[in-house]
Amino acid sequence: MPDAPWRVGQQVCVEVPASSANLGPGFDSVGIALDIRDRCTVTITDAPGVEVVVAGEGADGVPLDESHLVVRSMLRAWDLLDVAPPVGMRVECRNAVPHGRGLGSSATAIVTGIGAANALWRLAISGSADIEPHFVNDLAAQLEGHPDNSSASVWGGATLSWLDDRSDPNEEVSLPHTTTLALSPHPDIRPLVFLPQVQLSTATARSVLPAYVRLGDAAANSARVGVLVHALTRDPSYLRAGTRDYLHQEPRRPSYAASMALVDALRGAGIAATISGAGPSVLALAVGEQGERAAADAPAGWQVLDPGFAQTGIRLVD
Ligand SMILES: Nc1ncnc2c1ncn2[C@@H]1O[C@H](COP(=O)(O)OP(=O)(O)OP(=O)(O)O)[C@@H](O)[C@H]1O
Ligand SMILES: N[C@@H](CCO)C(=O)O
Known part of the structure; x- marks a missing residue:
């Protein structure tokens, strides 16, 4: 060396x-x-x-x-x-x-x-x-x-982002390789983070995920990722539809029950909300007056961050 x-x-x-x-x-x-x-x-x-x-x-x-x-x-x-x-x-x-x-x-x-x-x-x-x-x-x-x-x-x-697929003979693979598309978030979207006092390690949150998912769930999820990219960059009115997940949040619900209750409440109020990463924070993608309404829904003891992109x-x- x-x-x-x-x-x-x-x-x-x-x-x-x-x-x-x-x-x-x-x-x-x-x-x-x-x-x-x-x-x-x-x-x-x-x-x-x-x-x-x-x-x-x-x-x-x-x-x-x-x-x-x-x-x-x-x-x-x-x-x-x-x-x-x-x-x-x-x-x-x-x-x-x-x-x-x-x-x-x-x-x-x-x-x-x-x-x-x-x-x-x-x-x-x-x-x-x-x-x-x-x-x-x-x-x-x-x-x-x-x-x-x-x-x-x-x-x-x-x-x-996606990784090279080593099982695909048409993809040239040398080292593990990540390709990333950089997207510009729509200027009307205001990301709000609801931060509970508890922590959850990503390793623990990943350990409860199933190895396999139903074909119907995979199909529904892939449609929603397409909607998500459209909503995030072009038309935020589709954000709530585009943030619907079929893969990971429900299996993890017992690991962050209070966070899922907040996600459900925000979504019920028409606001696009998801678990942030592996949790337990909650992310809301607010548009217009939704920001003030979402912040008012924060449970006692939770901090609301308004960091911007x-x-x-x-x-x-x-
Ligand atoms: N700035 C840092 N310096 C050193 N170690 C860090 C730092 N940030 C995180 N870590 C290590 O990573 C752990 C947290 O990683 P983990 O993947 O569990 O959660 P996260 O990255 O905060 O959340 P998520 O991946 O769900 O968004 C910390 O407990 C610590 O061990
Ligand atoms: N995609 C990851 C994000 C957390 O690092 C997960 O949900 O486990």
Whole structure:
């Protein structure tokens, strides 16, 4: 593995937005970026090892060594680039994305690490830090296991992503590869997030999903994904129809019963609402006066966030 021309004092700072995945039927494929951003500064030092400093969301719950998700993702990126990591570095994270709530915090951390590693390497070899979004998008989807959250964090706006199909002889496959269509959300849509106090890990929420679904449900779901893309980008009046899911929310209902009760109430009031990612937060895509009505439906103890879409994904800051 060749040494990169690291120099002590080289530094990059990246900001990465939160995301909400699925939006109902777009399980593991559709995401939106929300304007809540984690910020991370990585500096090459002459002290051997990794120093991790964390402030903000999750600060008390994450490891402060090489097993930290941002650091692990950096090391994985350098490994893939066939670059030996620097002898010493300091990683400072200022987190705003809540952990384990369905706002894509793990994907945000993975995108942060890969993007920072990519930018530092570019800085070392060319004197100018920049980020190659296709590289970050592809590796982040591999590390996260599905591209919906990570692609939204990379590209911003709304995204529709899919993986190469290795069983299809007509698809050229070398490495696992993610393709993402970047979509522009309709300006009338206001994403609201209802945040309960409890957490639910994605791994737990995925463990209750069935291995197989009925053909009728698969057919109904694929129709709704088409409606979702149309509603999200062209005609928000179809949002409630386009956010109807047939695959994952019902099997998970016992894991987030209070969240499903809120989804049902909002949908009953004519507002497009879904579980955000693997839950337990609830996402409402409000239009016009629906925003105020939806916020008034928040159960006691729940926080309502009104972050707006993040129009840009990962970015370097000075
Ligand atoms: N900024 C971060 N730094 C380090 N580790 C993180 C960070 N964000 C998330 N993690 C790790 O990921 C875990 C949460 O990931 P998980 O996939 O369960 O939920 P989520 O990504 O917040 O929600 P979802 O995937 O449903 O949108 C945290 O408990 C922590 O271990
Ligand atoms: N598509 C994922 C999003 C959470 O990471 C799921 O619902 O499990």
